Amino acid sequence: MAESDAELQPKMVLSVTDLSWQLNDKHILSTINFSLTEGKMLGIIGPNGAGKSSLLRCLYRFIKPTLGNIELFGQDIGVLSAKQFAQQIAVVLQDTPHHFDMTCSQLIALGLTPHKNAFDFTSKQDRQEVANALIKVGLQDKANQAYESLSGGEKQRALIARAIVQRPKLLILDEPTNHLDIRYQIQTLELLRTLNITVITSIHDLNLASALCDELLLLDGGYCVAKGSPKTVLTEQRIAEVFDVCCEIRPHPQHGNPLISYFYGYESATDLANKVQGGEGE
Amino acid sequence: MSNSAIGLVNGLTLPRRPIEYLLFGVLVLLTLLTPFAATSFGAASISVADVVSVISHKLLNVGESLGVRERIVWELRLPRVLLAFIAGAGLSIAGSVLQTVTRNPLADPYLFGISSGASFGAVVALTLFSQSILWLSLPLGAFVGASLSVVMVLALCGQNLSTQVERMLLSGVAISFMFGAMASLMLYFSSPQAAASVLFWTLGSFAKASWQGLWLPASVVFICTLIILLYKRQIVAMRAGDETAHTLGINVGALRLSMLLLCSLITAILVANCGGIGFIGLMVPHTVRLLFPGRYPLLLTALVGGLFMVWVDVLARTLLSYQELPVGIITSVMGSIFFLFILGSRSAKRI
Numbered sequence: 001m002a003e004s005d006a007e008l009q010p011k012m013v014l015s016v017t018d019l020s021w022q023l024n025d026k027h028i029l030s031t032i033n034f035s036l037t038e039g040k041m042l043g044i045i046g047p048n049g050a051g052k053s054s055l056l057r058c059l060y061r062f063i064k065p066t067l068g069n070i071e072l073f074g075q076d077i078g079v080l081s082a083k084q085f086a087q088q089i090a091v092v093l094q095d096t097p098h099h100f101d102m103t104c105s106q107l108i109a110l111g112l113t114p115h116k117n118a119f120d121f122t123s124k125q126d127r128q129e130v131a132n133a134l135i136k137v138g139l140q141d142k143a144n145q146a147y148e149s150l151s152g153g154e155k156q157r158a159l160i161a162r163a164i165v166q167r168p169k170l171l172i173l174d175e176p177t178n179h180l181d182i183r184y185q186i187q188t189l190e191l192l193r194t195l196n197i198t199v200i201t202s203i204h205d206l207n208l209a210s211a212l213c214d215e216l217l218l219l220d221g222g223y224c225v226a227k228g229s230p231k232t233v234l235t236e237q238r239i240a241e242v243f244d245v246c247c248e249i250r251p252h253p254q255h256g257n258p259l260i261s262y263f264y265g266y267e268s269a270t271d272l273a274n275k276v277q278g279g280e281g282e
Numbered sequence: 283m284s285n286s287a288i289g290l291v292n293g294l295t296l297p298r299r300p301i302e303y304l305l306f307g308v309l310v311l312l313t314l315l316t317p318f319a320a321t322s323f324g325a326a327s328i329s330v331a332d333v334v335s336v337i338s339h340k341l342l343n344v345g346e347s348l349g350v351r352e353r354i355v356w357e358l359r360l361p362r363v364l365l366a367f368i369a370g371a372g373l374s375i376a377g378s379v380l381q382t383v384t385r386n387p388l389a390d391p392y393l394f395g396i397s398s399g400a401s402f403g404a405v406v407a408l409t410l411f412s413q414s415i416l417w418l419s420l421p422l423g424a425f426v427g428a429s430l431s432v433v434m435v436l437a438l439c440g441q442n443l444s445t446q447v448e449r450m451l452l453s454g455v456a457i458s459f460m461f462g463a464m465a466s467l468m469l470y471f472s473s474p475q476a477a478a479s480v481l482f483w484t485l486g487s488f489a490k491a492s493w494q495g496l497w498l499p500a501s502v503v504f505i506c507t508l509i510i511l512l513y514k515r516q517i518v519a520m521r522a523g524d525e526t527a528h529t530l531g532i533n534v535g536a537l538r539l540s541m542l543l544l545c546s547l548i549t550a551i552l553v554a555n556c557g558g559i560g561f562i563g564l565m566v567p568h569t570v571r572l573l574f575p576g577r578y579p580l581l582l583t584a585l586v587g588g589l590f591m592v593w594v595d596v597l598a599r600t601l602l603s604y605q606e607l608p609v610g611i612i613t614s615v616m617g618s619i620f621f622l623f624i625l626g627s628r629s630a631k632r633i
Contacts, residue, residue, distance in 0.1 A: 086531025
């Protein structure tokens with residue numbers, strides 16, 4: 001009985017309690033709480049400077065939070081070694097450095113790093129794994145091309161393939177759809193959905209977030225303003241408050257999640273509200 | 283499916299080009315021939331056959347002694363060829379690793395002001411200590427000076443060392459100028475002989491190579507290279523940037539610091555033994571990268587550097603009759619021509 005109960009109860013992957021981070025007395029993140037169950041895709045949304053990247057950096061231990069706890073499968077992430085940590089969490093960042101002269105498959109093979117000891121050579125099985133990842137993201141034709149010569153969408157897919165090779169239990173992405181045209185934006189997020197792993201991604205496009213994320217976390221000025229399903233998080237009033245943009249929300253004809261239409265030509269949402277009220281008064 | 287999929291990433295790199303096989307072949311051939319051929323060059327004419335018989339007499343106790351020629355080959359030239367090989371290999375691998383972990387293509391083994399620190403130490407040893415223990419004190423002084431410069435750069439950076447590469451590079455420049463100025467000042471007030479011998483030492487030479495002096499640089503370069511090779515996967519991952527390397531489970535700060543220290547140890551030992559030989563740590567890694575694009579062959583870099591240095595030393599011995607040229611001059615001339623050539627061919631490609 002207990003076993004079937006455990007199966008029914010989705011497994012908790014990550015839980016964050018009272019996370020705060022200060023930089024030179026400036027509060028970047030303030031008392032953030034959330035948790036994520038297995039297989040879900042969490043989108044972190046919010047305006048520029050809301051603390052999205054900082055929150056992600058705390059999660060992958062690049063910065064140390066001032067206060068609060070981050071637990072991965074019920075274990076504090078501080079106790080894991082760098083290697084153990086990287087065996088469970090893979091991260092796809094926005095930029096690679098200039099003069100990055102690796103081929104696509106060499107870049108993907110970097111994902112093997114946390115699973116290798118000093119004396120391990122790259123085995124046939126490792127190559128198989130890299131090849132499978134290439135096929136999974138549809139880059140089999142580009143295996144031996146220079147990473148720098150790939151298009152934006154292909155680069156993003158190559159980075160995701162590197163994360164696949166890392167065999168993570170949680171995948172964190174920082175703005176994976178940045179600089180991509182709409183086809184690649186959709187393609188990238190749909191690819192993430194097919195991987196069947198738990199994903200946390202920051203994302204700018206609210207409609208994309210609404211369509212493809214299971215849960216959203218809305219940040220503003222370092223505070224978590226709202227969290228939950230796209231339907232509960234994305235409301236007209238909240239978008240007006242946080243982004244200062246006026247919009248109308250209807251259910252999307254395909255999936256029923258919120259579809260946001262923005263209004264243009266107004267200085268601010270309050271400006272619009274005043275004008276609408278004024279119009280009604282006349 | 284699996285077989286064709288594996289074919290995609292054979293060797294995880296580009297398929298080998300015919301020219302790479304050719305280059306490998308040439309390198310293997312050079313490695314086999316160099317100890318004999320390089321030893322036969324020099325002021326006294328000694329044939330390759332003589333070299334072979336001396337080596338077989340010494341090592342295998344076959345054949346008979348060749349008298350003076352045996353002494354020249356065994357006691358002068360062979361240690362010299364070996365020291366040149368060790369120096370070239372060590373400086374090249376140190377340059378290659380430093381360029382990667384600092385992500386600066388212009389990084390070379392003398393990054394921390396090691397060469398100015400070493401010349402300052404050498405000047406102090408020459409001018410302040412008695413002339414009688416000169417040859418003993420000069421390498422020691424140079425090693426102490428080189429280590430001092432590394433320690434000072436590390437102290438200047440403090441905790442920021444591992445995160446702020448720029449700060450570290452600039453500290454290296456500052457320390458380098460400071461030691462350079464102090465060395466020049468001391469030289470200005472010292473005797474002309476001391477100035478001449480410090481100058482000759484600064485330009486680099488393998489003339490004082492001996493079997494007794496060989497074991498220390500050889501073991502240091504060998505052990506450090508071994509450690510570097512064990513960390514190759516991590517060093518390669520550093521190329522993707524600090525933050526990405528961190529997410530791949532690499533302790534970026536610790537790795538960078540330990541690689542900097544290992545490379546500094548190699549360089550300090552070599553600079554103390556053979557003087558400041560410039561350009562090789564910069565030129566060889568770039569050449570190997572050009573010859574084998576998309577690869578990261580550390581051991582090959584060391585091999586190419588070693589062979590190159592042996593033949594530069596042969597040039598230094600034979601270009602002028604009855605006089606030796608400092609190897610540093612030859613490497614610098616070749617290095618500058620090489621870079622102009624690369625710049626030329628690159629800009630031609632762009633257009």
